[in-house]
Amino acid sequence: MTTTETAQKLPLHDIHEQAGARFGPFAGWSMPITYPLGVMKEHLHVREKAGLFDISHMKLFAISGPGAVALIARACPFEPGEMTPSQARLTFFLDDKAGIRDDLIVTRLGDTRFMIVANAGNAAADEAHLRALAADFDAEIEPLERVFLALQGPQAEAALNRAGVATDGLYFMHGREPKPDWFVSRSGYTGEDGFEIGLPETDARALVARLTSDDDVEWIGLAARDSLRLEAGLCLHGQDISAETTPVEAALLWAVPKPVRETGDFVGAEALRAAIMAGAAQKRVGLKPEGRQPVRAGATLYAQDGSVAGRVTSGGFGPSAGHPVAMGYVNVDLARAGTQLAAEVRGTRVPVAVHALPFTPHRYLRG
Incomplete structure (x- = not known):
């Protein structure tokens, strides 16, 4: 059992301590569970204004090179070559039995550059899986050391703009790299409008200072993140979905385009086709x-x-x-x-x- 004492600390751990966070272990990390506001008020604040989450336990991978499209098409059950620049989508790493190894967000940033956001508990296994597949493709996999923040709620865009981060032209499930070492996407895990921002620690500390000085913004912990995502009907890997479940029974087959279901050559393709044929x-x-x-x-x-x-x-x-x-x-x-x-x-x-x-x-x- 991972304890808070042995778990990894977030880069901004000291800021959360100063904010009065109560910590607990999650996926090998010491995570803020609640803040003095309390889980109920934190939850409602996200629905009414804007909540700031530290999700730096999650992992960002930059995939680039001439074989990036082909690698992702092999690793995931969709066609990345059909994505327009800045477009993002929910997808999966499947195993040979079509079990869900992880659920991911993949964003196309350029012709040969993509960003993958993976779950914390699966990050090491995901990287090993990608590297094993990449042996057959001319593509580079770069795990990024970034602070990763989420700002969620109806006032998220206005608060982010006031903090100096432009969001113009960015719609749900789209992302971009607005400056070197920054990644901003309009996405989230609450059902609300919002953003996820990956950036260097120095920049993150400055951005957090601006955001937390905004009257509309409050720190939100893991407990409210869980109640928010559950109300929104969003799955938690390792709990609602896992390698023991396929997209068919998980009611996530919508994330696999029909032509790819029928003819795609992704990992687990034959098993997924068999699962679709058999029905759940x-x-x-x-x-x-x-x-x-x-x-x-x-x-x-x-x-x-x-x-x-x-x-x-x-x-x-x-x-x-x-x-x-x-x-x-x-x-x-x-x-x-x-x-x-x-x-x-x-x-x-x-x-x-x-x-x-x-x-x-x-x-x-x-x-």
Whole structure:
């Protein structure tokens, strides 16, 4: 078990200490879990104004060279050559069984240059996987040492502009390198409009000072990040998706373009085609518990006849939704919104209804 004492510290750890953060271990890092504002107010502040997150535990990889397009097409189930400059998309590293090794954001920055944002807990494995594949391509993989920040919420753009970072012409799922060693994308993990910014530590400290002096901006910890992403119906790798799940059962097949599903030569292609042909036995769905009692990850789900129907993978209280929210996998014949189930919570079966995702509407700025 990783402890806070042995976990890696974020480059801005001292700033979080000064801000009164309470830390906890996550994916090998000592992460700010909450700040003095408290998780409920932090969550609502993001929905109402702008929340600042330190996500430097995540890893950025720059992929460049004549073979960059071909490498990414082999590594991920989409066609990077069809992306326009600045376009970003959600994709995956799959294994040979079409299990989701990691979910990623890939941004095209130029004809032969891409940025990959990978999850913290998978960063080392992702780099090894990329390097093994790159042996067959003329491409360079550069892990970047950057502070990585997210600013999320309806006032994020205005606050970022006031802090001196231009966002003009940048729409949801687009990114660019506005200056050397900077990467800015309009994306996030909350369902709100917002941005993710990778930049050198010196620049990050200056930007953080400007942002945190803005009345609309508050530091937000990992606990509120989790409740925000759950309300938005967004998956956490290692919990809602993993190498044990395919995009078919995870209800993420939309991220794989149909022509690529049919003829693509990406890792796991044949297994994914077989999974699509066979169909999924279970499907990822939203779940709304009755009453105010949250249903947590690991809870077993039961059908009305008492048979096991699935499992909960994420759960908690949704401050914006105003009720408990959860996500999990249920048998396909029970996956329709409104289906009544029960979840076992400390020996008691709590009524739960299958619910459409997301629980709160996405508010992305699209072009």
